[in-house]
Amino acid sequence: xxxxxxxxxxxxxxxxxxxxxxxxxxxxxxxxxxxxxxxxxxxxxxxxxxxxxxxxxxxxxxxxxxxxxxxxxxxxxxxxxxxxxxxxxxxxxxxxxxxxxxxxxxxxxx
Numbered sequence: 001x002x003x004x005x006x007x008x009x010x011x012x013x014x015x016x017x018x019x020x021x022x023x024x025x026x027x028x029x030x031x032x033x034x035x036x037x038x039x040x041x042x043x044x045x046x047x048x049x050x051x052x053x054x055x056x057x058x059x060x061x062x063x064x065x066x067x068x069x070x071x072x073x074x075x076x077x078x079x080x081x082x083x084x085x086x087x088x089x090x091x092x093x094x095x096x097x098x099x100x101x102x103x104x105x106x107x108x109x110x
Contacts, residue, residue, distance in 0.1 A: 015055070017041055062078045063078070
């Protein structure tokens, strides 16, 4: 599946997109990558996804939990926190405002 939007837009919205992926429940990195692909963001490589997850964890927007697998190596599972839900909600409102400003055709300069 190809990316639905230009790469700079995806980079700018990736934090919110990842939070949206874990909104309904915990996912591991691969599950998040699959969800992003299904949502039109393309399939991110680990080199772009895991720094985002690390940043979201550092800011307290996601919580990571180590899960031991029955076979093979364990993996981290990521879930959204209360502050992550608030950040996502605020961010979506700001994106909507930006979209409205871009489509309004009004000159907002004073």
